[in-house]
Amino acid sequence: MFIQIDMTSEIPIYVQLKQSIIMGIATGQLKQGEELPSVRQFAADLSINMHTISKAYAQLKDQGFISVHRNKGALINAPEQYAADEKYLGVMAGALSELAAEALCRGISEEQWHKICMDAYAQLTKPEEI
Amino acid sequence: MFIQIDMTSEIPIYVQLKQSIIMGIATGQLKQGEELPSVRQFAADLSINMHTISKAYAQLKDQGFISVHRNKGALINAPEQYAADEKYLGVMAGALSELAAEALCRGISEEQWHKICMDAYAQLTKPEEI
Amino acid sequence: MFIQIDMTSEIPIYVQLKQSIIMGIATGQLKQGEELPSVRQFAADLSINMHTISKAYAQLKDQGFISVHRNKGALINAPEQYAADEKYLGVMAGALSELAAEALCRGISEEQWHKICMDAYAQLTKPEEI
Amino acid sequence: MFIQIDMTSEIPIYVQLKQSIIMGIATGQLKQGEELPSVRQFAADLSINMHTISKAYAQLKDQGFISVHRNKGALINAPEQYAADEKYLGVMAGALSELAAEALCRGISEEQWHKICMDAYAQLTKPEEI
DNA sequence: GTGGTCTAGACCACG
DNA sequence: GTGGTCTAGACCACC
Numbered sequence: 275m276f277i278q279i280d281m282t283s284e285i286p287i288y289v290q291l292k293q294s295i296i297m298g299i300a301t302g303q304l305k306q307g308e309e310l311p312s313v314r315q316f317a318a319d320l321s322i323n324m325h326t327i328s329k330a331y332a333q334l335k336d337q338g339f340i341s342v343h344r345n346k347g348a349l350i351n352a353p354e355q356y357a358a359d360e361k362y363l364g365v366m367a368g369a370l371s372e373l374a375a376e377a378l379c380r381g382i383s384e385e386q387w388h389k390i391c392m393d394a395y396a397q398l399t400k401p402e403e404i
Numbered sequence: 405m406f407i408q409i410d411m412t413s414e415i416p417i418y419v420q421l422k423q424s425i426i427m428g429i430a431t432g433q434l435k436q437g438e439e440l441p442s443v444r445q446f447a448a449d450l451s452i453n454m455h456t457i458s459k460a461y462a463q464l465k466d467q468g469f470i471s472v473h474r475n476k477g478a479l480i481n482a483p484e485q486y487a488a489d490e491k492y493l494g495v496m497a498g499a500l501s502e503l504a505a506e507a508l509c510r511g512i513s514e515e516q517w518h519k520i521c522m523d524a525y526a527q528l529t530k531p532e533e534i
Numbered sequence: 535m536f537i538q539i540d541m542t543s544e545i546p547i548y549v550q551l552k553q554s555i556i557m558g559i560a561t562g563q564l565k566q567g568e569e570l571p572s573v574r575q576f577a578a579d580l581s582i583n584m585h586t587i588s589k590a591y592a593q594l595k596d597q598g599f600i601s602v603h604r605n606k607g608a609l610i611n612a613p614e615q616y617a618a619d620e621k622y623l624g625v626m627a628g629a630l631s632e633l634a635a636e637a638l639c640r641g642i643s644e645e646q647w648h649k650i651c652m653d654a655y656a657q658l659t660k661p662e663e664i
Numbered sequence: 665m666f667i668q669i670d671m672t673s674e675i676p677i678y679v680q681l682k683q684s685i686i687m688g689i690a691t692g693q694l695k696q697g698e699e700l701p702s703v704r705q706f707a708a709d710l711s712i713n714m715h716t717i718s719k720a721y722a723q724l725k726d727q728g729f730i731s732v733h734r735n736k737g738a739l740i741n742a743p744e745q746y747a748a749d750e751k752y753l754g755v756m757a758g759a760l761s762e763l764a765a766e767a768l769c770r771g772i773s774e775e776q777w778h779k780i781c782m783d784a785y786a787q788l789t790k791p792e793e794i
Numbered sequence: 795g796t797g798g799t800c801t802a803g804a805c806c807a808c809g
Numbered sequence: 810g811t812g813g814t815c816t817a818g819a820c821c822a823c824c
Contacts, residue, residue, distance in 0.1 A: 281604070282601040282603060288807080288809090289606070300505040316469065326808080354510060356509065358507070366506070366520065367520060369503055371527065372423055372427075373500065373524070374430075374521075374525045374528060375429075375431075376496070377525075379426055380486055381488055384522075387525050388521070388522065390496065390497060392521075395504045398504060399514075417815075418814080443796085444796080453817070454797095454817090455815075458815080461797090462798095472797070473671065473796080474671070474676075474796065474823060475823070476822050477797095538758060547800075548799080556766050557762075559769045560764075560766070560768040574812090588812075588813080591812090603811080603812090604807095604809065605810070613769075617762040617771045618772055624772060626766070627780060630781060631788075632819075633760060633787045634787075635683070635691075637756060637785070638690040638788050639743075640752060644782075644785055644789075648781070650757060651781035655763040655764070658768050678823080678824090719824095796822100797822080798822085800817100800820080801820105802817080802819105805813100806812105808811075809810090
C-alpha cells in the first residue's frame with residue numbers, strides 16, 4: 275500500500291490520510307473508478323480508529339475527490355468533479371504566498387524558488403527522474 | 405500596522421502573527437534592526453493576550469528572525485541569521501510537494517503551476533505589478 | 535523516578551526537567567522508544583503545573599530528543615534525531631570556554647582540568663566506578 | 665578594550681561583564697594589581713547602566729577576584745584569593761556534568777569530548793595556536 | 795519599563 | 810484520555 279502514516283507526526287492522522295490519497299491520485303496510482311477500502315477495513319489495515327478514516331473520507335468527499343458508498347468502500351471520482359475552482363485557487367495562492375515569503379526571507383533567489391517549485395511538480399509526473 | 409489577525413481562523417493566533425512578521429520581512433516592510441512593539445504593547449494593540457505574543461516572539465527568535473532585547477522590544481535580525489539551511493529546505497520541499505500534488509490532481513498544468521508559483525514570489529518583490 | 539526537581543533553585547523548573555531527561559538519555563536510563571509520562575501525569579507526580587512540563591516537552595521536541603504523540607505521552611527518539619550538528623558544537627564550545635576560563639583563573643592546571651572533564655563524561659558511562 | 669558585551673544576548677549583561685573579566689584574567693590580559701575602571705567610568709564606556717556594572721563588581725568581589733575601592737576603580741586580586749575551593753569544584757563538576765550529558769546524548773565520543781575540552785583550555789593559554 | 799517563569803482554568807482537536 | 814491554544818494574573822530578574 276502506498277499510504278504512509280506517521281503516528282509521531284504533528285500532522286493529524288486524518289490529514290495525512292487525505293494527503294496520501296491525493297498524492298495517490300496525483301501520481302496516477304489511484305485512477306477514476308478505483309475502489310478504496312471500507313472505513314472498517316481501512317481502519318484495521320492501518321491500526322487506526324474508524325472515526326479517523328471516516329473523517330478523512332468525509333472531507334475528501336466534500337472536496338469532490340471520492341464518492342462514499344454506505345457500508346462499502348469509496349470510489350475515486352472523475353477528474354471533472356474536483357477540477358480547480360476559484361475558491362481552491364485562492365486557498366492555494368495563499369498557501370504558496372506564505373511559503374514564498376519565508377523562502378524570500380531566507381535568501382532563496384527567484385531562480386532557486388523556480389527550481390524548487392518545478393521539482394515538486396515534476397517529482398509527481400516523472401518520478402523516474404528523481 | 406500591517407499585521408492582520410483573524411480571530412475566527414483555525415490557524416493559531418501566534419502562527420498568524422509569525423507569518424505576518426515573516427511576510428513583513430519578505431516584503432521589506434520590516435528591515436534589519438527595525439523594532440517590533442513590546443509584548444505588552446503589541447498585546448494591547450491587537451487585543452490579544454501577552455503570552456500569545458510572547459510565544460510568537462520566542463519562536464521567531466529560535467528561528468533566527470528576531471533578537472529579543474532586554475529592555476526594549478524585539479529587533480529584526482540580519483538576513484544571515486536566518487539563511488536557509490538543509491533542514492529548512494527539506495521542510496519546504498515537503499510542503500510544496502503537498503501543494504503540487506493537489507494542484508496536479510485538480511488539473512493544474514505544469515505551465516499554470518509555474519505561473520502560480522512565480523506570481524506568489526513576484527507579488528512579494530514587485531507588489532506594484534499586481 | 536530519577537527526575538529531581540529543586541523548587542528553590544534559580545534554574546527554571548522546565549530547564550531542570552529538560553536536563554534531567556537529557557541526563558536520563560545519556561546514562562541509558564531512557565532508551566529509544568521509551569515512554570515519558572503524559573504532561574498531566576508528570577505534573578501531578580512532580581506537583582508542578584502542566585504547562586511547565588509542556589514547555590519542557592516542546593523544547594525537547596524541537597531539539598529532536600523526543601516525539602510527542604497524539605494520544606500517548608512522549609517517546610524518546612532515535613539517537614540520529616539529535617546527533618550533534620555544527621550549531622550545537624559551537625554553543626558547547628562557548629560554554630566550555632567559559633568554564634575553562636574560570637578554572638584556569640582559579641589555578642586549575644591542565645592536568646586537573648583534563649581529569650575533571652573526563653570524570654564528568656566517565657560518570658555517565660561507567661557509574662559503578664564512581 | 666577586550667570587554668565584549670552583546671546587548672542582544674539572552675545572557676544578562678552583568679554576567680557577560682563578569683565572564684569578560686574572568687576571561688581577561690585567564691588569558692593574562694588582566695594581572696594582579698591591575699586597575700579596572702570605576703563603576704561610573706565603565707558605565708559610560710560601555711553605554712550601560714551603572715547598576716549593572718556595580719552588580720558585576722559586587723559578585724566578582726564576593727568570589728575573590730577583585731577588591732573594590734570606594735569611589736575609585738577596582739583592583740585584580742592575587743591569585744591566591746580566588747584559588748579553587750571545594751564549593752567551586754562542586755559547582756563546576758555539576759556544570760560539566762550537564763554539558764557532558766548532552767554531548768554524550770548527541771553522539772560525541774570520549775575522544776571527541778577530550779579534544780573539545782582540552783581545546784577550550786588550550787585556547788586560553790596558547791591563543792596563537794588557534 | 796522590559797521579557798521570562800509559573801500557576802490556573804478553560805476550551806478545542808485528535809483519536 | 811491526550812496535547813495544544815488562549816486567557817489571566819502573579820512574581821521575578823534585568824536595566
